[in-house]
Amino acid sequence: MTDTPYSLDDIRQNVSRIDNEIIKLLAERRKLSLEVAKSKIQTAKPVRDQAREHDLLLRLIEAGEAEQLDAQYVTQIFHTIIEDSVLYQQAYLQKLANPDSLQPVARVSFLGAKGSYSNLASRSYFSKKQTKLVEMSCSTFRDVISMVETGNADYGVLPIENTSSGSINEVYDLLQHTSLSIVGEISQPIEHCLLTAVDTGIDQIDTLYSHPQPHQQCSEYLHSLGNITQEYCSSTAEAMKKVAELKQPNVAAIGNASSGELYGLSPLKTNIANQPENVTRFIVVARKAVDVTSLIPAKTTLIMSTPQKAGSLVECLLVLRNLNINMTKLESRPVIGNPWEEMFYVDVEENLKSPVMQEALEELTRVTRFIKVLGCYPSENVKPTEVEIEE
Structure with a gap:
């Protein structure tokens, strides 16, 4: 030695x-x-x-x-x-x-209680803004939006898509009918664990509590467990709270390990998501739109409906291509009350105030039946600069 x-x-x-x-x-x-x-x-x-x-x-x-x-x-x-x-x-x-938006404290609504993934995303987003939070938990996505619309909250944080389970359709449908604007985004790593309140073994688990999205994101692992009863909750936080109250060796929740500690839960199995890199993108909504300075990268989100004729969507997409505007998301959702009619959600990497985006909106207005800008906001996705590393 x-x-x-x-x-x-x-x-x-x-x-x-x-x-x-x-x-x-x-x-x-x-x-x-x-x-x-x-x-x-x-x-x-x-x-x-x-x-x-x-x-x-x-x-x-x-x-x-x-x-x-x-x-x-x-x-x-x-x-x-x-x-x-x-x-x-x-x-x-x-x-x-945006000098009018300067606030030392922000009231933020989100799905679930403290420890939910939406709560973690809220804390992460506003920590970068050096803003203190008044956290306002909600039981549904509709309530998150309603809290902001009625002025009871300044911001709402909503999950919009996940790398494993895809788009959160309920949120997209709600965006059709709100007057709120998207003012920000954040991508939050999702680290799913099997959490229990007492010492037990995986072979004893027969009931699993979780929000439907984590169930979907962990479907391959859950399938390997065999005949498991899946109980759906309004949020991961509610699922953890339920398991903590039951304190039984046969029940578990899907959630984040650090959040589980808030409820006295311990991880029985970690990294159970279908994809190793499981990330959810959240949007931040507010009553008032923000101006995005031209010095930083911006994204613009809009919704539109096209005429019921061949090639109408292609015509819209050609507008973006011809103006060299990069589209990062295209999502279709049915228009409630109009069978077989679709509303398209589009994310593009462009500032709403830029001349090229204004030209695009002018042309899209001409070839669509309906178009509405949902928001222009800073792009928070900072892609690492790549360098070649010699082995």
């Missing part, structure tokens, strides 16, 4: 000292990123400069290798730091563009 001049306590104290220094340096770096945002206002430069990010990562990889740090480790850390910097600058620029 190799002797060391330091005791374990000495080593831990040094590790804590270094960790504190890292925290201070991260805070200093974040403050400098704000100064960068201020300078970009003067020069009208966009927040992201991916060519510079690429060069920065290459330089950091080289510096890391000189300190015996592997390239994968360095890039993973700095992708996170760069993402934080971009979102921090975007939030600052958006506050300047």
Whole structure:
């Protein structure tokens, strides 16, 4: 065994000292990123400069290798730091563009009680805005929207699509009939676990509580369990609360492990989703639309219905293609009361105020029966700048 001049306590104290220094340096770096945002206002430069990010990562990889740090480790850390910097600058620029929306406290409605995935997404989104929350739990998606429409909440957070189970149709249908605007988005990793209130074994579980979406997202694992009774709840939080109250060895809930701790539950089995990377995209709605500065990437969401004739949808999509507007989502939903008629939801990567988007809306108005903009909002999906890493 190799002797060391330091005791374990000495080593831990040094590790804590270094960790504190890292925290201070991260805070200093974040403050400098704000100064960068201020300078970009003067020069009208966009927040992201991916060519510079690429060069920065290459330089950091080289510096890391000189300190015996592997390239994968360095890039993973700095992708996170760069993402934080971009979102921090975007939030600052958006506050300047929307001075009336400055609020130290925001009332936010979401599905389920504390610990639900919608609650986790709400906290994650507004933490980046440095806004304190008044959390308002709701039992249905309709209630989430109603709370905002009536002025009882400032914002509503709604899941819109999942990488495993696809679109949340109920939310899309509600968007047809609301006057609210989409003002933001966030993608939230979903980490499904099998949670129980008492020590037990998987072979003893015969009843599973959850919201229908997690059931669908974990269908392959649930199928492997055999004859399991699936009890649907209004949210994952309600499911966890139910299992906590029952305290029986034969029941379990699907939910997040950290949220389960709020209800005294422990994970019996982790990572049970069909896809390893299970992510839900949430939208944020408010009574008033926001202006998105041209310095940051924006998305616009609209709904439209087309004439009942061959090629009408294609004609609409050609408008976007010819104007070089990238469409990231196309979803069709039936129009209630009009059999066989569809309403199309479209997400595009373009600022509503840009000349090209205004031209697109003008042409789409000409070739559609109905068109409505649901919102223009900052794109929160910060794609990492790729660099080639030599093995």
